[in-house]
Amino acid sequence: APADEPAGRDGVAGTVTVFAAASLTESFRTLGREFEAAHPDATVTFNHAGSSALAAQITQGAPADVFASASPVNMTTVADAGAVAGTPYVIARNQPVIAVPKGNPGRVAGLADLARPGVKVALCAEQVPCGTAARTALATAGVTLTPVTLEQDVKGALAKVRLGEVDAALVYRTDVRPAAADVDAVEFPEAAVAVNDYPIAVLTDAPNPVAARAFVELVRSDRGRAVLAAAGFQQSGRG
Amino acid sequence: MTVPADAPPRRRRPGQRVPVALAVPAALGLLFLVLPLIGLLARTPWDSLPQRLTAPGVLTALRLSVQSATLATLLCLALGVPLAWLLARAQFPGRRIVRALVTVPLVLPPVVGGLALLLVFGRRGLLGQWLDTTFGVTLPFTTTGVVLAEAFVAMPFLVIAVEGALRGADSRYEEAATTLGAGRWTTFTQVTLPLIAPGVAAGAVLCWARALGEFGATITFAGNYPGRTQTMPLAVYLALETDLEAAIVLSLILLTVSVAILAGLRDRWIGHP
Amino acid sequence: MTVPADAPPRRRRPGQRVPVALAVPAALGLLFLVLPLIGLLARTPWDSLPQRLTAPGVLTALRLSVQSATLATLLCLALGVPLAWLLARAQFPGRRIVRALVTVPLVLPPVVGGLALLLVFGRRGLLGQWLDTTFGVTLPFTTTGVVLAEAFVAMPFLVIAVEGALRGADSRYEEAATTLGAGRWTTFTQVTLPLIAPGVAAGAVLCWARALGEFGATITFAGNYPGRTQTMPLAVYLALETDLEAAIVLSLILLTVSVAILAGLRDRWIGHP
Amino acid sequence: MTAPPLDAHLVVDRGGFRLDVPLRVAAGEVVALLGPNGAGKTTALRALAGLQPLTAGHVTVDGVDLDRPAGDRWVPPERRRFGVVFQDYLLFPHLSALDNVAFGPRRQGLDRRAARERAAGWLERVGLGGYARRRPRELSGGQAQRVALARALAVRPRVLLLDEPLAALDARTRLETRAELHRHLADHDGAALLVTHDPLDALALADRLVIVEEGRVVQEGDAAAVTARPRTDYVARLVGLNLYRGRADGGRVRLSGGFTLASTDRVDGDAFVVFPPAAVALHPRRPEGSPRNTWPATVAGVQRHGDNLRVQLTGALDAAADVTPAAVAQLRLVPGQQVWAAVKASETRAYPA
Amino acid sequence: MTAPPLDAHLVVDRGGFRLDVPLRVAAGEVVALLGPNGAGKTTALRALAGLQPLTAGHVTVDGVDLDRPAGDRWVPPERRRFGVVFQDYLLFPHLSALDNVAFGPRRQGLDRRAARERAAGWLERVGLGGYARRRPRELSGGQAQRVALARALAVRPRVLLLDEPLAALDARTRLETRAELHRHLADHDGAALLVTHDPLDALALADRLVIVEEGRVVQEGDAAAVTARPRTDYVARLVGLNLYRGRADGGRVRLSGGFTLASTDRVDGDAFVVFPPAAVALHPRRPEGSPRNTWPATVAGVQRHGDNLRVQLTGALDAAADVTPAAVAQLRLVPGQQVWAAVKASETRAYPA
Ligand SMILES: Nc1ncnc2c1ncn2[C@@H]1O[C@H](COP(=O)(O)OP(=O)(O)OP(=O)(O)O)[C@@H](O)[C@H]1O
Ligand SMILES: Nc1ncnc2c1ncn2[C@@H]1O[C@H](COP(=O)(O)OP(=O)(O)OP(=O)(O)O)[C@@H](O)[C@H]1O
Ligand SMILES: [Mg+2]
């Protein structure tokens, strides 16, 4: 068990296992390297998957120290199972944008354009955070539309924009950034009400709670925020 | 060998003695396949079952799943059985390469397979563009797209199973058929196919089941729209995002229906050759 | 029928004439399977290929994929072939039910399958709890877990393919073997298995390919730890999050390696019975 | 050991066909099972070998029940020590001729080398020493049949079941293989059952004949008894005699068709009469003189038969007659031709039915 | 049409075995292909039917080349109109007997009903009217063989290839089926090739015999010619004669072993001598008197042969002798016994090799 490993100078040592949403892969990889540099006796192991799958694994007793979810819903599931130690912190927020193929062939300038006939739109299904966000934003804008597809995750919606299969999709800003070669982002005012939170928490059964707390601290630190911001996440107030 | 005189005669009926060396692994295998199902059943919220069953969209998704998987299987049979025959019986240059190519969709992650389908049949795809401008046909986001995606992923199962059956079959019956005036096509339909019927049935079952459970290629190529392209696996995956129990119940519904169909079909279809 | 006198003699070698009714659908089928691959290749960033190939973790994931798929296939062979034999040759009450149960993992969405495995073999699962406390063995999130998840999903392919082959085989050779003093086990290994070798090979290929491409059950049951449980499909999934091209390249690597292995093995293995 | 090596009463129901055959074979005895196609010979062998469960009756070897439905007894084929030559050989297609023959010895615990050595010996004995490495599909029909015979003999079985083991052999090989089999059977102290359609095989190899028709035993006995007094058309044809049934009254037998045959044998009541085709003389006109049985007949067909010709006659008495080619030419024996047939009473044999 | 229905020169290389057989069959002619096991008979039929491509030579039917490697000609089996009875029947296991027979007629364009009617007629003719609905696995060996024969005949082929079509039939059915086949072949104006091991079948059905050994034709001619003057051991056995080869000098033939046989036929140079086993007389001591050929011999074996017994002799001259059972008893003819054999010069036939 990792907890039995000898403690380093600051008590942070051994393996810390982080279950994190797939969309945090790149940012957390950077942070993990920095964490290991700062704590030579510690190793970070990531398990990246969909937040819901991670939540299921944790409730089934997976040996995890930290859970970073892409939506509060899955964090709630875990918390309701009594697996969260303390309160989750929001580490980042993600704002919806309209992704359009390079050059914007559908000439989409705002949410209202999505309802134009002939414009093919991909949304996320309402079960996933980007779907909830899209619903909120559209409701706020008073737009009703019939998408051609309700994607299971942002990647699916984005892929269809990249390949020109749809003229627009409601996705997150962080998603558009790595696809900038094929995709343009159209910001819209209603996005403000549909921001999605990324909560993080140390888990009750964490085998290595000391290191777990240290990792969460790193993510919440200024350095952590900077890395997340570089990936396109919005800042969140502490707590 | 035992002399009969030493051997205490045992109970009757042959066919019933199963050697331990076979029975034990078989039982283990069965257990391994069945235990997880029991785990699921233990977790199923039985009291909420009726209302979930009648929830809107469930029956539609179920019907769509069964229909599109069946259509995909028919498509695979129509194209895949001849392909298997070609691989097993015809000699042509590049046969090794063709055989290797057939296995491609097997190992391609389904999502990537869906992407590949989009690259070919999508609005801006190699063929899709032409289909769109010439016939006004678009395949993504349609039920046809679901069938195509499922067929793409499931066809290798059929081809490989049927090719295996063909290689195991005695080709001398085919020779006998040709001496009776049957060309290759007649020989194929009248002699070869009936002879390898169990193999084709097994292949079709695999193909159908794979198509029925197909998720990644379908959602990537055909998207997810209730009533049009949302099959049961898609519904299950979406339910998983928020509601484990709902996902389990949906899976069990899919399971029950498909196992019932398979059990009903196979005993009749495979028969005892 | 044509009288020879009317028929202009044609070129030599039998085996080379392929009837149009077979050649056309076979070609269509092949095209359908190959076109998407061409689409992918057209989209592949060839210049970045070398650096991606040598990117850290890729080779590890590849090795892990091939190893665990191979182990899963061996496990499936060990348990699945006896199970198939039981279904095809033994008479026992409830055989229909057993046969139906075998198809369960086929139609269970893989993620749900992974969940079901967690429910049974997880630390809090029906069996996992006991395994943990008694032997200190935990299966989830280990390489063994990957093998188990893959075997669970892939075994039905083997069982059904082998059962089909067994039903198609002539059981009189087995009778002949018993009169020569071979018990059921010897008959099975010395006569039955060699006779259905092509069918077993086909089943093993399907099983291996299915295990190699397995994603949902693996990520759910075994997690996604680089170097331990991150197989290529999982790596592809993560790459898809950020970088479509990377995902395509990874898929192509997986594809090339597995198709090469299959092509190498099958021509040698299946042979010409 | 007082119990006979093989004592069986085979009752098998098989979709409309019913076999009901009692069989006893003494130590060292070879019994030929004869009968027309579809009589149930193969079914009987399969039931003995345990490949076809009995409906009733029993199979008992050396006093031990191997199959007795009434007593709920059953010994599986692999523990019966029966050697079987199947009518369609059933050589394992994936094994070489040598390994096919070595299969049985291997199962008896011999190691691979010893088993192959024994197998090579057997292949040599059936004249196939040079074919050891061939696969069954690369053998000719007659070669495959000899491999099948070698395979069955190589296990030194307690009971040998041979289903037409020589049918595909050429005349010479047949003689040699028959001689080899004869040698083997002479040393064999178990039971042997031989199914054959060739009376020569049966006479050369078997101590006793059992004739089965439509699933039942119709006649049984040693070669002399059976050949002298056939009791069914099948047996009569087999031994080459014309057979008739009727009511005898001393030296005269009145056939059901109305014709009366004179014989020098005296019997009363239901009786059979036989005479050989060679005893039938054909004449263009009604013959005068000694032959007591004469009748007008029509030629139905003429076929070569050895050096002579066999003429099929219909008329008051359907009969076969063997005549010389010269006689055929002289009498113009073409189908449809009217002739007179004559058989001396002394050439007929009559015996109770 | 002046071209013969079948004119072929079959050259086939098959893993160490080489077939090289020229064959010409005239219109309406039936040729029996005889030869020991493994001689290449089945291979020849397969080559004719187009199932085994020729290495060289040609297959020409009615003047049209169906296979000629040199001329790059090839007609596939289904367009050859050859009817084939396979040595192992190859009945389609998934079809009933009726549908097996109807398969060919269906391919000729008959509708299902008409094809089945024709098939039913053929089944009737081979005596299997009641077995139409049986699957091959539910037929006995002889029944299956007759279905195979009916299936081949039902397509009314231009060339008939029969590979031991009567081997599995019982004596009576064999006679009847042979007669049926004879009727059919008599009406047949195409070519027919019959492979058989039974000289009776060959003599009854064939106009001409072609003897093949080790892939080559060793003798050829009508029945009378072949039976009178066998040229190989195989043929001699087939027709039941003792055959020797040597150098003749008028009425004396000096064999390679040193023994000299006297014959009333006069030949010079390389010659064959034959005499029938029945011509051999056995004596306990050296016989005095007329027989010009006498030699001491050892009994190697005794087997029943028809009503008589056939004694195999070794010694200066290996020979078979047919003697009566009485003689065997009187001379105590057991293996190892020394006897004197005698053959009259007038019973031998000598002819140039
Ligand atoms: N599986 C079956 N179902 C129904 N009837 C069968 C089956 N197998 C054989 N029969 C019938 O049983 C009878 C006996 O068949 P069997 O094979 O024992 O004959 P046989 O004496 O060996 O004949 P042959 O000399 O032709 O080989 C035949 O009439 C055959 O048609
Ligand atoms: N596929 C093969 N490969 C190599 N040799 C073969 C093959 N098939 C047959 N042979 C050999 O060719 C020779 C001729 O075989 P064929 O079957 O023509 O004999 P046959 O005259 O029909 O004999 P039989 O009377 O026993 O049926 C045999 O020695 C056989 O072993
Ligand atoms: Mg039989």
Ligand SMILES: [Mg+2]
């Ligand atoms: Mg042959």
